Amino acid sequence: MNKPYHTLVFLVLVAMLYIFLSTIVPSGNLKIGGILFRIPKPLELLAISKTRQVFNSTDSLQSTTHKQTKIFSNALPINADSIPMEVEPLQSERVELSKTTPKRNFEINTLPIEMPTGRNPLGSFASALRNLDDQNVIVRVLHYGDSQIEGDRITSQLRAALQEKFGGTGLGLIPIWNTEYLPGGLKVGFSDHIKVNSTVNGKPAQKANCILGAVAEVAPLDSYGEIISIRVNSKQLFNSLSIISGNSDSTYAIMIVVDGTDTLERQVMPYGKVNVLSVKLPSRFERISIFAKNPATVKLYGLLAESGRGVSVSNIGLRGTSGNFFTRFDSHIASDIYRMLNVRLVIMQFGINVVPSNLSSYAYYQKLMEQQIKAVRRFAPQADILVVGVTDMANRFDGELKSNPSVEKVLQAQRYAALSNGVLFWDGYSAMGGEGSIIEWVNASPPLATKDYTHFTSYGAKRFGQKLATALLIAVDNFGMANIDQQPTPNGSFLNE
Structure with a gap:
């Protein structure tokens, strides 16, 4: 019958053998019969x-x-x-x-x-x-x-x-393809009316349009609905916001609301494949909400946050x-x-x-x-x-x-x-x-x-x-x-x- 001290003696002997082998085999590799044994220090x-x-x-x-x-x-x-x-x-x-x-x-x-x-x-x-x-x-x-x-x-x-x-001043593009890794001081959210496809993992049909990293499809909205919300801390300074959008089958409207009060509304005519809508912003603000009213699907290519020059x-x-x-x-x-x-x-x-x-x-x-x-x-x-x-x-x-x-x-x-x-x-x-x-x-x-x-x-x-x-x-x-x-x-x- 094994006594408790038998186990202790066995463990001590194993430890001594390990220390002995690691000492006499400085390279850490021991080859026996064609088999290589690795002995870590x-x-x-x-x-x-x-x-x-x-x-x-x-x-x-x-x-x-x-x-x-x-x-x-x-x-x-x-x-x-x-x-x-x-x-x-x-x-x-x-x-x-x-x-x-x-x-x-x-x-x-x-x-x-x-x-x-x-x-x-x-x-x-x-x-x-x-x-x-x-x-x-x-x-x-x-x-x-x-x-x-x-x-x-x-x-x-x-x-x-x-x-x-x-x-x-400003950040340039506000990433819409990956809201997990945003620059410090920014939080971006999307509504259920918008689907984002990135250059890397977007649908094959959308990848051709992702020159700025992503393309977002805005589903048709008969009345104004919020599609994007942006929260900004005081360290991020920019006085202009630009929305880069694509063509649509009909005229659509974009409304930007700053801190729930200042409202800017623009109509976008479906003339070109790319449209840039720029608006001036107050000197200080904390939240920007972007609303859309679009009878047909609209593509958004990116948002720019910067100054006038x-x-x-x-x-x-x-x-x-x-x-x-x-x-x-x-x-x-x-x-x-x-x-x-x-x-x-x-x-x-x-x-x-x-x-x-x-x-x-x-x-x-x-x-x-x-x-x-x-x-x-x-x-x-x-x-x-x-x-x-x-x-x-x-x-x-x-x-x-x-x-x-x-x-x-x-x-x-x-x-x-x-x-x-x-x-x-x-x-x-x-x-x-x-x-x-x-x-x-x-x-x-x-x-x-x-x-x-x-x-x-x-x-x-x-x-x-x-x-x-x-x-x-x-x-x-x-x-x-x-x-x-x-x-x-x-x-x-x-x-x-």
């Missing part, structure tokens, strides 16, 4: 325990359907946006235009934007900015990206820097995409929207959903990005294009945590696609610090990246956004000068590999 077990504890904590950007996803796996899911993220609450990064606002030093530790040989592809954007003093217009920037920019991350810093220097920078963060949707847009609708909005710069920031496929060659992705660049050029010949290279990502390989080697392959595919097609390129990977930088960002205090070794925290997004803004402002300041650095157009192509 005691400290590794403690580290894994802590990692799991952090991973299991719920954060604002984590979908409940992905809570069981393992991190540090050698085989990441193809869609990196499905990886849970630890993200601090986002804060509004708006900068007031005043004499007391401290100016940033935009000359320190700046990775320059790369430009193709023989031309300067920043002419339209730079000239539009320099003419702002003579024209009462808004120069618009559309920042497209995956979940790395979701919730106005990175974009907010770019907006703050451009508006500080060139004027303007200056720079407007819109965040179009679309989770789960590799940036392959521009070629699906309706060319006439896309052209009309880009022209009416005076879009002068389109930023494409993708790649974290491409890296996990771990291919030997990403020639297909180079070709895919070239097609997207050419599509935007067709839609918006007046707009310059900036491709932001993929940021660093890490996985465990043979037990060692290090940068995924596919990151540099995807980065090079993006660089070739951009420079060989005459558009701007900024190396996000090198801006972070290159190989292994994501590990350093995770281990920083405070952390600049999350434990999925892919996404930035709010601190990291702020730092990366400031780096991008710095590089862009320097390029704008240097436009047209003889000493501007020209980067050589790459010889050859990944397509020939």
Whole structure:
């Protein structure tokens, strides 16, 4: 009969054997008869325990359907946006235009934007900015990206820097495709009369019209019915609201009610495929209600919240995409929207959903990005294009945590696609610090990246956004000068590999 102390002695002997084996096998791997045994160190077990504890904590950007996803796996899911993220609450990064606002030093530790040989592809954007003093217009920037920019991350810093220097207030586009990840200080609600389809997960018949991220269908209403409500805190300042709508089979009416009292009503005639209805707003308000009276179905493409002049920078963060949707847009609708909005710069920031496929060659992705660049050029010949290279990502390989080697392959595919097609390129990977930088960002205090070794925290997004803004402002300041650095157009192509 076993005594209680027998069990205790047995456990002590097992522990002693484990410590002995982990000491005499420093590599942690023991091969016996062709079978490889993995013997983790005691400290590794403690580290894994802590990692799991952090991973299991719920954060604002984590979908409940992905809570069981393992991190540090050698085989990441193809869609990196499905990886849970630890993200601090986002804060509004708006900068007031005043004499007391401290100016940033935009000359320190700046990775320059790369430009193709023989031309300067920043002419339209730079000239539009320099003419702002003579024209009462808004120069618009559309920042497209995956979940790395979701919730106005990175974009907010770019907006703050451009508006500080060139004027303007407001957020640009108010996202209607994803009300979970809105910029700080905004709450948007929809009635049952409206159905929203995004560029990424919308119905196939609607995707062609989603140039601004989504299209919302408003069901017929015989009398005025509220379709959208927007709540704004005091930190968000804008004095103009624009509603971008599509064609309809009949005339329809839009009514905007501010704080339940001020009412603005407009009739929209069904003349064009795209209509922009703009209204002035009071200097201070808390709630905007949008009502519609439409005998036939009406499409809404977006809402713009901004001021009457200056720079407007819109965040179009679309989770789960590799940036392959521009070629699906309706060319006439896309052209009309880009022209009416005076879009002068389109930023494409993708790649974290491409890296996990771990291919030997990403020639297909180079070709895919070239097609997207050419599509935007067709839609918006007046707009310059900036491709932001993929940021660093890490996985465990043979037990060692290090940068995924596919990151540099995807980065090079993006660089070739951009420079060989005459558009701007900024190396996000090198801006972070290159190989292994994501590990350093995770281990920083405070952390600049999350434990999925892919996404930035709010601190990291702020730092990366400031780096991008710095590089862009320097390029704008240097436009047209003889000493501007020209980067050589790459010889050859990944397509020939």
